[in-house]
Amino acid sequence: MISKKLFSIICAIVVWILGISFYLLSHSVPILENPERQSNIVLVLVIIPSAWLGTYVFYKYNYMKPSSLALTFVLVAITLDVLVTVPVFVIPNGGSYSDFFGNPMFYTIVVEFYFTVLYFGNHLTKKIET
Template structure:
């Protein structure tokens, strides 16, 4: 097993994050449910699976021989950091939320486990 390429893991995590945020925000412009936040969480829950596959595919396209679990954990850490640096200050706090409510929300952890 070769070492984990941290630069590629970071890029793969960013790709996953960008697709997830784009899906989440776009869902607000297509009202299907009466609760737009619940709708956005459903969309994110479905979008995160292909987003993770795309991110992992980016990492693995150079034929790196590594454990997929390590890549997944690395991508999750990167997306959590990006959530803390970008998502919470830009999208959550202006709407009355905070870091604690965002990171202790059971929906966040359910989506993370997907």
């Protein structure tokens, strides 16, 4: 059986893949004049069902405090942003690490991500306990 820490990391990677996929896909469907703003709006909207899915799958097979799971999801996403998102997608388009991590929207999405996982985790663990 896979450990709960490893499984939480795998669930977090799946959520990150969903988020980055929709973020990149939104660039190919121009609706707003500013494609970066459009992609951030899409990510803000997509992170909620993606985080819910990852949280649901995790709690279907394992248990961890919701705050620990939320922190794991956020740390995995930030690590993947450092290792993949910035060097593969941001830098080739003229951006930098400081542009990416200096953007206030990044921190808004991180906070939204954390509290979404925390909320759904608390909701799902209450169902487990009763």
